[in-house]
Amino acid sequence: MFDFDRIIERRGTHSSKWDNIAKLSGITAPDAIPMWVADMDFAAPPGVAEALTAEVNRGVHGYYADTGTWAEALAQWLKRRHGLAIDTAWVTPVPGIVAGLGMVLQALSEPGDEIVLFPPAYHAFRKIILANDRRILDAQLVNQQGRYAMDLEALGKLITPRTRIVFLCSPHNPGGTVWSPDELTALARFCAERNLYLASDEIHCDLIFSHAKHTPTLTAAPEIADRLVSCFAATKTFNLAGAHMGALVTSNAALRAKINARVAAANLTSLPSFGMIATEAAWRTGEEWLNQLLVYLEKNRDLFDAAIEKAAPGARSMRLDATYLAWVDFSGTGLSADDVAARVAQRARIFASPGQQFGPGGDGWLRFNLATPRPILNEALARLDAAFADLRG
Numbered sequence: 001m002f003d004f005d006r007i008i009e010r011r012g013t014h015s016s017k018w019d020n021i022a023k024l025s026g027i028t029a030p031d032a033i034p035m036w037v038a039d040m041d042f043a044a045p046p047g048v049a050e051a052l053t054a055e056v057n058r059g060v061h062g063y064y065a066d067t068g069t070w071a072e073a074l075a076q077w078l079k080r081r082h083g084l085a086i087d088t089a090w091v092t093p094v095p096g097i098v099a100g101l102g103m104v105l106q107a108l109s110e111p112g113d114e115i116v117l118f119p120p121a122y123h124a125f126r127k128i129i130l131a132n133d134r135r136i137l138d139a140q141l142v143n144q145q146g147r148y149a150m151d152l153e154a155l156g157k158l159i160t161p162r163t164r165i166v167f168l169c170s171p172h173n174p175g176g177t178v179w180s181p182d183e184l185t186a187l188a189r190f191c192a193e194r195n196l197y198l199a200s201d202e203i204h205c206d207l208i209f210s211h212a213k214h215t216p217t218l219t220a221a222p223e224i225a226d227r228l229v230s231c232f233a234a235t236k237t238f239n240l241a242g243a244h245m246g247a248l249v250t251s252n253a254a255l256r257a258k259i260n261a262r263v264a265a266a267n268l269t270s271l272p273s274f275g276m277i278a279t280e281a282a283w284r285t286g287e288e289w290l291n292q293l294l295v296y297l298e299k300n301r302d303l304f305d306a307a308i309e310k311a312a313p314g315a316r317s318m319r320l321d322a323t324y325l326a327w328v329d330f331s332g333t334g335l336s337a338d339d340v341a342a343r344v345a346q347r348a349r350i351f352a353s354p355g356q357q358f359g360p361g362g363d364g365w366l367r368f369n370l371a372t373p374r375p376i377l378n379e380a381l382a383r384l385d386a387a388f389a390d391l392r393g
C-alpha cells in the first residue's frame, strides 16, 4: 500500500542528512550516500500530509494553544501499541527529546553533578550533559555474544555522592538492543537504592522488529515511577525529525513541576503549530504505515547484515532488535579503524557515523542508517562490496 521503494530527491531541501554530507564528513563526491543521522528517506504517513495541508490551506498560522488533544493522541498510541496507560496530565511537550533531556538535567541536577551513560550511546546525550556543565559517568555496556548488557555491578563502583541521573536509551542506540523486563527492573532497583533519577529515552520504541517486544520502563518498574521521566516521540517512528516535538512523561507531580519550571523559564510552553499538528496526526493515523514500514526495514536489515559480513570478512553487524541503525564492528577485519573509515568514505562514498562518536566501546565500529529505499541501499551495498574486495583475495 505504501511505496517505500520510491526515491524522493532530498538534496537542496535543507536536509541535514543529505545537504550536510560534505560539511560534516569531507566526502565531496556528488553521488555520496548519507547513512549517518537518524532520519529516513521515506515519505511520512499520508495522514500527516493531509493534516499539514489542511493547515496550509487555511493560510493563517497563529500561536498554538491547548496541548490536550496532542497528549491524548500520545496516550492512546502508548496504550494501543505498548499497553502503557498514562494520564495526559503527566505529559510535558518539548521541542525535541534532547532539548527535553536538557530540561531534565536543569530540573533535577546541579552543575558539576554526574550523569550516568551506558556507552556506546547516542552521542547527543554526551553533548547535552556537557553543555549543561554536568559530568559524564560512563558505564560501558558489555558485548555478550553480539548483544549489549548493562554491568550494574561495575556501575555500582563508579557512583559517587554527586551522581544524580541515569540516562537510559530504550531500545538502545546504537546496537538496537531491546531491554528485557528483568534488565529494566534491575536498573530501576539500582536507581531506587542509590537515590538516582532515571531518564528513559524511548524515542525508538516503535521501531521494533518482529521477534522482539519493547517494554516501557514504567511498565517494567512501576515502583520507581516517582523517580522516572520517560521520553516519547512520534518523530523517529513516523520520520518527522523536522517536526521536532517530543514528550516528557512523569507521574510524579513534584518532579513535573520542577521540569515544567525549566520549560517555562525558556518560554518553551509556546509550541510550534506545524510540529504539533504533524506529530498528532501521525499518532492518530499512522499505524498501518508503521506496520508496513517495519516489514520493509526488517528486510533492509537482513540484506545489509548479510552483505556487509560477506563484503568485509571478519566484520560483525550487531543483530538489531530495534531501530534502523546497523552497528558494525570492523575490528575482526584486521584493518585499522582509519583504513575502514577511508574505504567507506572515499571508496564507497558513504557517510556512516563513526563509532568513536558514541563514546567508550565505539572504536573500530561504524553505524549505518538503513532507512532508505532499497535501490539506494543496494547501491550502497554494491559500493561496500567493492570497497573491501581486496580483502577477499
Ligand SMILES: Cc1ncc(COP(=O)(O)O)c(C=O)c1O
Pocket: 038, 095, 096, 097, 098, 099, 122, 169, 173, 201, 203, 204, 233, 235, 241, 244, 245, 246
Ligand atoms: C536515543 C535518541 N534520543 C533522541 C534523539 C533525537 O531526538 P530529538 O531530535 O527529538 O532531539 C535521537 C535521534 O537520533 C536518538 O537516537
